[in-house]
Amino acid sequence: MARETPAGDLRLADLTKRFGVFTAVDDLSLTIEQGSFFALLGASGCGKTTTLRMIAGLEEPTSGQVLLGDRDIARLRPYKRPVNTVFQSYALFPHLSIFENVAFGLRRRGIRSVDDEVTRMLSLVQLDGYGNRRPAQLSGGQQQRVALARALINRPQVLLLDEPLGALDLKLRRQMQIELKRIQTEVGITFVHVTHDQEEAMTMADTVAVMNAGRIEQLGAPADIYEFPATAFVANFLGQSNLLAGEATGASGGDVAVTAHGTRFSVPAGRSRADHGPVHLGVRPEKLILVGSADQVPAGHQHVTGVVTDASYVGVSTQYLLRTGWGTELSVFAANSGTSARVALGSEAVAYWDPQHAFLLPRDAADTDRTSPVLDEPVGASS
Amino acid sequence: MTLLAPTGSGHPPPAPPAARSGRRRLLPYLLLLPGAAWLLVFFGVPLVQLAAASLYDPSGSLSTGYAMTWAVGNYPDVVQAYWPQFLRSFGYAGLALVLALLLGYPLAYAIAQKAGRWKNLLLVCVVAPMFTSFLVRTLAWKTILSDNGALVGLLRDVHLLAPDGRLLATPFAVVLGLTYNFLPFLVLPLYASLERLDPRLLEAATDLYASPVQAFRRVTLPLSMPGLVAGTLLFFIPASGDYINAELLGTPNEYMIGNVIDSAFLVRLDYPQGAALSFLLMAAILAVVFGYLRRAGTEEVL
Numbered sequence: 001m002a003r004e005t006p007a008g009d010l011r012l013a014d015l016t017k018r019f020g021v022f023t024a025v026d027d028l029s030l031t032i033e034q035g036s037f038f039a040l041l042g043a044s045g046c047g048k049t050t051t052l053r054m055i056a057g058l059e060e061p062t063s064g065q066v067l068l069g070d071r072d073i074a075r076l077r078p079y080k081r082p083v084n085t086v087f088q089s090y091a092l093f094p095h096l097s098i099f100e101n102v103a104f105g106l107r108r109r110g111i112r113s114v115d116d117e118v119t120r121m122l123s124l125v126q127l128d129g130y131g132n133r134r135p136a137q138l139s140g141g142q143q144q145r146v147a148l149a150r151a152l153i154n155r156p157q158v159l160l161l162d163e164p165l166g167a168l169d170l171k172l173r174r175q176m177q178i179e180l181k182r183i184q185t186e187v188g189i190t191f192v193h194v195t196h197d198q199e200e201a202m203t204m205a206d207t208v209a210v211m212n213a214g215r216i217e218q219l220g221a222p223a224d225i226y227e228f229p230a231t232a233f234v235a236n237f238l239g240q241s242n243l244l245a246g247e248a249t250g251a252s253g254g255d256v257a258v259t260a261h262g263t264r265f266s267v268p269a270g271r272s273r274a275d276h277g278p279v280h281l282g283v284r285p286e287k288l289i290l291v292g293s294a295d296q297v298p299a300g301h302q303h304v305t306g307v308v309t310d311a312s313y314v315g316v317s318t319q320y321l322l323r324t325g326w327g328t329e330l331s332v333f334a335a336n337s338g339t340s341a342r343v344a345l346g347s348e349a350v351a352y353w354d355p356q357h358a359f360l361l362p363r364d365a366a367d368t369d370r371t372s373p374v375l376d377e378p379v380g381a382s383s
Numbered sequence: 384m385t386l387l388a389p390t391g392s393g394h395p396p397p398a399p400p401a402a403r404s405g406r407r408r409l410l411p412y413l414l415l416l417p418g419a420a421w422l423l424v425f426f427g428v429p430l431v432q433l434a435a436a437s438l439y440d441p442s443g444s445l446s447t448g449y450a451m452t453w454a455v456g457n458y459p460d461v462v463q464a465y466w467p468q469f470l471r472s473f474g475y476a477g478l479a480l481v482l483a484l485l486l487g488y489p490l491a492y493a494i495a496q497k498a499g500r501w502k503n504l505l506l507v508c509v510v511a512p513m514f515t516s517f518l519v520r521t522l523a524w525k526t527i528l529s530d531n532g533a534l535v536g537l538l539r540d541v542h543l544l545a546p547d548g549r550l551l552a553t554p555f556a557v558v559l560g561l562t563y564n565f566l567p568f569l570v571l572p573l574y575a576s577l578e579r580l581d582p583r584l585l586e587a588a589t590d591l592y593a594s595p596v597q598a599f600r601r602v603t604l605p606l607s608m609p610g611l612v613a614g615t616l617l618f619f620i621p622a623s624g625d626y627i628n629a630e631l632l633g634t635p636n637e638y639m640i641g642n643v644i645d646s647a648f649l650v651r652l653d654y655p656q657g658a659a660l661s662f663l664l665m666a667a668i669l670a671v672v673f674g675y676l677r678r679a680g681t682e683e684v685l
C-alpha cells in the first residue's frame with residue numbers, strides 16, 4: 001500500500017482498560033496504516049467500543065499508549081484529538097438542524113464560513129436539501145449519513161465508526177457498506193470500523209482484526225485470515241470450519257503428519273501453526289467435496305467417510321452434514337454448479353480435500369472436535 | 384343484508400359510529416368541566432370583583448361602604464405612592480432568581496446526571512423542606528440569622544461582619560429567604576429537563592471539538608431550556624408577589640409590593656388601593672413573563 005506520510009499511522013501500544021477487576025481490553029497492540037480501512041471484528045462485549053472510546057478520548061486507558069504518528073494522544077482531552085467518531089446511536093443533536101449538526105465541529109474550531117463545506121458534505125452523503133430538517137424528521141439511514149457527514153467534515157486523521165450500520169435493515173446496510181467504502185476511498189482518511197458482522201468486515205476492510213475477550217486473536221487481510229486462521233475461535237467466527245482434534249507427530253519433507261481419530265493425515269508445513277502435540281486439523285466446508293465412495297477420491301487428496309444426516313438446499317449451494325464414524329458431524333458445502341449429483345440423505349459418502357486447503361492449529365489438550373452447525377450464522381450477532 | 388337496509392333507504396351514514404365520535408368529541412370538554420367550574424367560582428368571580436373594587440371611590444371605607452365611581456385615578460395614585468416597592472419586588476425577586484440559578488442549576492445537573500443511585504434520595508431532600516409550612520421555614524431563618532445567633536457570631540469573629548453588623552432585617556436576609564423558599568420550584572423542572580439529557584450527546588459534542596464550556600453552551604443549556612424557562616417562571620412569579628420573607632426577615636425598608644397589598648387589605652382596609660395594586664402586580668408579572676417567553680422562545684414551554 002502506498003504511504004505518503006508514515007507518520008500518520010495510528011498505533012495502539014499495550015493498551016489496557018479495566019473496569020474494577022474486569023478487563024475489557026487486554027494489552028492490545030496494533031498498527032493501523034494511514035488511509036486504510038481497518039475493521040475491528042468481534043462478538044458483542046469483547047471490548048470493541050471500549051477500544052474506540054480510548055482512541056477517541058472518551059475513556060481513559062488503565063495503561064498503554066495511543067500513538068498518532070509519534071505523538072501519544074492517550075491522555076489528550078477528546079476535543080484536542082484529530083479524531084472523530086460516528087457513534088453507534090448516532091448521537092445527533094436533536095435541537096439543531098441537520099445543517100447545524102454537520103457544521104458543529106467546524107464552528108467549535110472557530111471557522112466562520114461553513115456554508116460551502118456543509119453543502120458539499122451533505123451532497124457527499126446524498127442528503128442535498130435536507131439541511132433545514134431536524135434529526136427526528138429523518139429515517140435511520142439518513143440519520144446515519146448525517147452522523148457520518150458530521151464527523152467527516154472535520155477531516156480527522158482517523159475516523160472511528162462504532163457499528164454505524166447496526167440499526168439498519170439488511171438491504172440498507174449493504175447499500176451503506178458500499179457507500180461507506182466509496183466515501184473512504186474518496187476522502188482517503190483512516191477508517192476504524194467496528195462491527196460484529198464478519199461479512200461486513202470482510203467486504204469493506206483492507207485489514208481485519210478479530211477480537212475476542214479484550215484481545216486481538218488475528219490481524220490481516222480478510223482473505224489471509226479466512227484462508228489460514230490463527231486460532232479455533234477465528235476459524236469459526238470468520239465463516240465456518242471443521243476442526244478435527246488430532247496429534248501432530250512432527251514435520252518431514254515439507255509436510256506435518258497428523259493422527260486424528262485413528263486416521264493419518266498430512267498438512268503442508270506452510271499451513272501448520274504447530275508440528276507436534278495436540279492440534280486441530282481444519283478444513284472449510286466449501287473445501288470439502290462429497291463423493292459416493294473412496295475410489296472416486298483423486299490422488300494426493302485426503303478423505304473421511306461418513307453418513308449424510310442432513311442436506312439443506314439453499315439455492316447457491318447445498319449444505320450437507322456428514323456424520324463420521326466417531327460421531328462428529330462435518331459441514332460440507334457443495335456449490336450448486338450443476339456438475340455434480342446431489343447426495344441422498346442417509347447414504348454413505350466420502351468427503352475429500354486437497355491438503356493445500358487444510359490448516360493446522362495448536363489445540364488445548366482437553367479440546368475436542370469443533371464444527372459449526374450448518375445454517376447457523378457464526379456471528380456474535382445475537383448477544 | 385339487513386345491515387345495509389338503513390343505508391339503502393336513503394339514511395345518511397350509520398348512526399352508532401357518529402354518536403360515538405360525537406361523545407368522543409365531547410369528552411375533553413367534560414374532563415375540563417370540574418376544573419373550569421372551580422376556576423370560575425374561585426378565580427373568575429373574585430377577579431371581576433377585584434377589578435370592580437379597584438375602581439371604587441377611594442374616599443369610601445368598609446364601614447361607610449364603597450361607591451362605584453369608575454375611579455381610574457386609583458391606578459396612577461398607587462403607582463405614585465408605591466413605585467419603590469414595585470421596583471424592590473422585582474429587584475429582590477430577580478436577585479433571588481440569579482442566586483437560585485447559581486445554586487439550582489448545578490444542583491439539578493448533579494442530581495440528574497451524576498447522582499446515580501442517590502438520585503431519588505437527593506430529590507426527596509430538595510422537596511423535604513416543603514413538608515413543613517412556608518411560615519415555619521421562614522421563621523427558622525429568622526432564628527438562624529438573628530443577631531445573637533451562631534452565624535452572626537461567627538461572621539463577626541472572622542470580621543466578615545462589623546462588630547455591630549447584622550444579617551436579619553437587611554435586604555440580604557430577604558433575598559436569601561426568597562432564594563431558599565422558592566428554590567425547589569426552580570430545581571424540579573430543571574431536573575426533569577436535565578434528566579432527559581442524553582450524556583452521549585455531550586460525548587458527541589466533546590468529540591466534535593467542543594470544550595466543556597462550549598458543550599454546556601451549545602448542548603446542555605439549549606436542551607435544558609424547557610425546564611429552565613418553566614423553573615424560572617415558577618420561581619419568579621411567586622417570589623415577586625411574596626410578602627412573608629420581607630415581613631419576617633426584613634423591615635419596612637425592605638417591604639415588597641406584597642406587603643403593601645397585605646396592609647392595604649388587612650390593616651388599612653383600603654380596598655380600592657389594594658385591588659388596584661393587585662391588578663398592577665398581575666399586569667407587571669404578565670408583561671415580564673411574556674417578554675421573557677418571547678426572548679426564550681415559547682416553543683419550548685407552550
Ligand SMILES: Nc1ncnc2c1ncn2[C@@H]1O[C@H](COP(=O)(O)OP(=O)(O)O)[C@@H](O)[C@H]1O
Pocket residue numbers: 019022024042043044045046047048049050051
Ligand atoms: N463503563 C463500564 N463499566 C463497567 N463495565 C463496562 C463499561 N463499559 C464497558 N464495560 C464492559 O466491558 C466489556 C466490553 O464492552 P464494549 O467495549 O462495549 O464491548 P463491544 O463494543 O465489543 O460490544 C463488556 O463486558 C462491558 O460490560
Ligand SMILES: [Mg+2]
Pocket residue numbers: 045048049088162163
Ligand atoms: Mg459496542
